[in-house]
Every structure is written in structure tokens, then in C-alpha cells.
Amino acid sequence: MKRSHKPIIWSLFAAGGTFTAFMIPVMILITGLGVPLGLLPAQTLDYESVLAFVQHPLTRIALFGTIFLTVWHAAHRLRITAHDFGIRADRVVATIFYGLAAITTLVALVVLALI
């Protein structure tokens, strides 16, 4: 049998899985729930302060890493989940999910470079 090329995508899946396990819950809490539920002051999401924060070189790198790892982790797991749901068109499924991940990564890269 032929040795698989899966390590390329699996290493992204595994790195992303570890990263998201540590980071995503608190990020959801900060960006999606903190202000509406009154856990964080309303000015947390002020345009000026968020922009200044995002423009810092370290934040740009961190945010790119976050998006990159998160979407590739999700894309690979969703590809397998589609198979688990009985969808056998693996090539189509893989193209859709990896394509979405690639587009998201690319847009994030451009936005974070120019912002």
C-alpha cells in the first residue's frame, strides 16, 4: 500500500485542535458574550481601541495564527464528520471545506497585512 499524504492536513488538524482547546472558549466569551451579557465594559469593543490593538504587529501575527489554525482544524474534522453522516462524496466534501478554509486564511492574511 502507498504511504499516505494525510500528515500534511493532520498536523494542521492536531495543532489546531490543541490551540483551539486552549484559546477558543475564552475568545468566544470576550468577543461574543462579554459585552452583551455585561461581563465586560461596553467600551471593550470600541472602534478606536480595537483597531489600535489589532494594528500591533504581535496581535496581527497572533490573530492570523488563530484564524489559520482554527479553520484548518475545523475543515479537516468536518470532512470526516461528513463521512460519518453517510456522505461518501469525499472529494467534493474535501474541496468545499478545505476551499473555505483556504479562502478564510487568505482574506485574513490580506486584511491583517493592510489594516
Add this chain to the structure above:
Amino acid sequence: MSRRPYFRTVSRYGWWFAHPRYLRYMARELSSAFVGAYGGLVMFALWRLWQGEAEWNALVGFLQSPPSIGFHLVALAFALYHTITWFNVTPKAMPVQIGDRQFPGGIIVGTHYFVWAVVSLALFILAGAGT
């Protein structure tokens, strides 16, 4: 006496209802839909931020709406399930052996939870203090 093996078929779509462990597995796998959607949302938010103040404020307005809060609550639940299931299997995937003794898996898992709690708390406090 003849050989005529009988082949049973497995349900292609509904197999995961056959046992609770398969349901837990599917819930773990589906966490990626929410984790991935959240990743996409972060990308979208950055794009709005790049477009300008009006676009950003429209997004912030949407974040206060019940559908957004509902999505984030469900996403948080799935993200936490992902965190728990991921940390708990770490010693299986990466066992540590010192000499001829197995390093206790519970300590590996516990360290993950500890670091996770510290990092999460620090980021949350920083987010509140940064304004």
C-alpha cells in the same frame, strides 16, 4: 453442511444512534462546526474593522442581538466540550515514560487544565482592563 456466510448491513446514516458512545463522539466532532464558524466570524470581524468605523459599529450592534448571543452560547458549549475531550485524551496520544515508570496521565491532563484556566483568566482580565 455448506458455507454461506450472512452479511449484515450497518446503517450508513443513523449508525451513531446505536450507542451513547457514538453520540458523544458525534457531539465532539460537531464541535468543529462551531469552532470553524467562530474562526470565520473572527475573519469577518477583522474585515469589517478594516472597512471603517460605521461597518465595525454595525457588527458590534449585531453582536448584542439575541441570535448572536444564542450562537455564541451554543458555540461556547461546544468549544468547552472540544477542550475537555481534547485534554482528556492527551496522555493516550502522548504518553510520558520516565525510566520504567509511566508518568501519571492525570498530572498531564491536570497541567493542561491549569494552564488553560490561567491563560483564559489572564486574557479575560486583560480584555476588560485594556479599555
Add this chain to the structure above:
Amino acid sequence: MTPRRIEFEILRYDPDKMQKPEFQTYLVPCEEDWVVLDALNYIKDELDRTLSYRWSCHMAVCGSCSMMINGEPTLSCKSFVRDLPNQVCIEPLNNFPIERDLVVVLDDFLGKLNSVKPYLIPREKKSLEEGVYLQSPAQLKKFKQFTLCINCTLCYAACPQYAHDENFVGPAALALAHRYNLDSRDVGRTARQDVVASNLGIWECSFVGACSEVCPHGVDPAGAIQQAKIASTGDYFMDLILPGRKS
């Protein structure tokens, strides 16, 4: 103590007489300390001598009395009736073709087991006079838990990926490959990788973890496969950086 009467619904299949398997019910007066295998032996001895099933040791060592007991892949010699309700459903092991009654066809599994070369491949063969291959306790500890596999195939019955793709090499065979790969006396890893690191080897596994949950000896095939994925990923990138390196 008076015996407890348990109703056993057993999936029967006779290839000479039946088109498809059908359930047959037996009422068995079970003693408190019986296991399901004792009840099957009672049925065979007292009620219906046409019932076919495999068993040998009656002590969870031989791995031949595997079957589905109330939907759970179980060794029938390890399943005490006192832990079971008054109605028990017994079927042949999932994910295997039925040969007759509770006897399944194991050819596929045995072929896969063979394909991963589950034996020691030493650097140089020693004659008997030259003595044994030495190993320290620490080196033994690295793989010892994986040596406890008794090839009962409960893990294959629990694995949904095997259920959906019978070409998947599967938990026990991959765990045994890992066991020899971890053995300090063995140099066969490169030869095994052609099967282990293929798409139908470790990469078909999605870490459901059911195999490890049903293993009667606490072997952790799911863990072995994840460890093999990490090691094979390391190989893959090392081969990209240093083509033609010796592994």
C-alpha cells in the same frame, strides 16, 4: 439460592435452512455466579444442541467467545448474569459475516493481522546458542500493555470506521504493529509502515475511542493509533526535508 430465570434471545442462522438470521428465545434458570457462557452451555446441553458458538478457556484468555450481549461487544465468559436484566439479547459479533449462529467469519481480521507483521523482526537473527535478545525493564514498559491483546476482535465490532469500510486495517492489528514498532529488539517498523501509514491504516481512524472502551484487557488501541499518527507525521516531514534518509 434459587436460580434466576433469564430469557435469552439469541440470533440463530443456519446456512443450510435459513435465508436470513432469526431470533430464538430460551428460558434459562441461571445460578448467581454464572456468566453468559454458562447459560449458553446450559442451552447446548439441556435445551438445544444445535446452537453453535465458539469458546475455549472460560477465563478471558483465549478470546474466542466474543459476541454482542445487549448490543455491547463482550466476552461471554466475562459477562456475569447478575449484572444483566431478565431479558438478554445475544447476537454474533457486529461487523463480521455470520458463519452459523454466534460463529463469525474471522478471515478478514486474520489477514489484516498478518499484514502488519506482528512478530519480532530482529536486526540480526541469533541462533539458540547465542542466547536471548536482552531488554531492560524500561524498554519493556514502553510496549507491554499492547502485548495483552488476545485477538478477541471486540474492538473491530465496536469500531464504526471498520463498520463502514471493511478495508480499514483496524484497531487490534494497528495496535500490535505499534507494539512491535516500540520494541527495542525490533527493526521492522519501515516494513510495517507500508500498511500502517497508508490511507487504510492509521489514517482511516477518527479516534472514536470505542475500541479502547470495549477491550477486555485494557489495551488502548485508540491511543496506539494516535501515537502512530504522531510518529508517522514526524517521518513524513523528515522525509520531505531529508529525502532518502535512513529511518
